Ligand SMILES: Cc1cc2nc3c(=O)[nH]c(=O)nc-3n(C[C@H](O)[C@H](O)[C@H](O)COP(=O)(O)OP(=O)(O)OC[C@H]3O[C@@H](n4cnc5c(N)ncnc54)[C@H](O)[C@@H]3O)c2cc1C
């Protein structure tokens with residue numbers, strides 16, 4: 001599969017990147033979702049669902065997700081904005097108030113190997129270490145992992161394959177093969193670090209030519225499989241902030257995947273816990289790959305705070321996580337199995353985090 005033709009833009013700094021975003025984006029955004037193929041079997045851009053995606057320009061960081069997707073003709077932008085040369089977006093910086101800032105272009109390998117993150121935010125280093133393979137983690141960035149496109153068996157395929165199936169809502173069509181008759185896309189968000197970052201109350205810095213804004217990670221995802229993130233076409237993700245109040249939580253990440261050495265999660269669970277004496281002082285659980293957005297499990301802190309973790313408490317946490325998991329047939333494994341594995345992994349991760357707390 002070959003890459004479609006595009007013009008490469010290589011800004012040397014954030015301000016130049018933001019200028020390019022304005023200059024090379026179409027003026028009439030947001031664009032509308034497509035409503036079926038034209039005579040070439042491709043689409044016209046009209047229809048009912050508004051999108052914040054920019055069809056004219058795509059941002060590339062490590063390229064480990066975008067480039068394969070472009071080969072599959074999921075994106076055929078006129079321009080690709082390559083962030084690689086922007087040094088100011090790299091690095092892990094402890095701040096004076098005890099928080100930590102991570103530049104959006106910091107690689108997953110740097111995160112996995114960071115002493116400061118392993119010491120204070122171990123759930124993040126553990127999740128980062130499970131992404132793909134070492135080679136991909138050398139290129140893949142935290143920003144790319146957070147902005148990762150949602151995935152579905154019917155979507156992550158070649159143009160020929162998708163055309164043979166009549167396309168679908170997420171790209172070029174108007175039906176969903178997973179939930180026929182529906183108008184919503186259920187493609188699953190499948191990044192490993194966002195559930196860990198949710199447990200850490202992470203915030204994102206989004207920059208545009210008109211200024212920067214901070215958003216809580218939990219508000220970044222829309223819950224839709226197609227327009228899955230709240231990122232405007234003129235915005236870049238520039239940094240991730242971990243608050244001082246989330247430092248010192250023990251952390252465990254567990255994931256289900258087909259090939260243990262390289263695959264995206266088909267179910268993933270992050271657990272972070274803080275304790276005083278032998279009792280839990282606070283606890284958080286995040287899940288991924290079983291909904292169109294990564295989610296924090298509500299009520300976990302109330303369930304576990306003040307308690308000593310045992311089998312039945314861990315089981316109850318597992319049941320809570322399974323209850324909000326809504327996997328559909330977006331992958332090769334059955335929804336029932338993925339949901340059950342959320343329950344099992346949550347229970348195991350809670351027990352492992354409690355054990356780690358005692359060591
Ligand atoms: C074989 C294989 C296995 C994989 N397994 C996993 C896995 O187990 N877990 C996992 O989480 N991922 C996996 N991935 C996906 C990918 O490697 C990682 O998610 C990686 O972190 C993506 O980062 P990147 O910098 O390469 O992103 P890119 O591919 O460069 O970009 C991904 C998306 O984010 C957008 N983007 C990137 N940076 C920014 C920014 N700063 N501002 C705005 N938008 C931005 C891009 O436009 C694009 O839409 C796998 C990929 C492959 C090919």
Ligand code: SF4
Nearest residue numbers: 152168176185186187
């Ligand atoms: S869930 Fe899958 S088949 Fe349905 S619209 Fe989304 S990508 Fe297409």
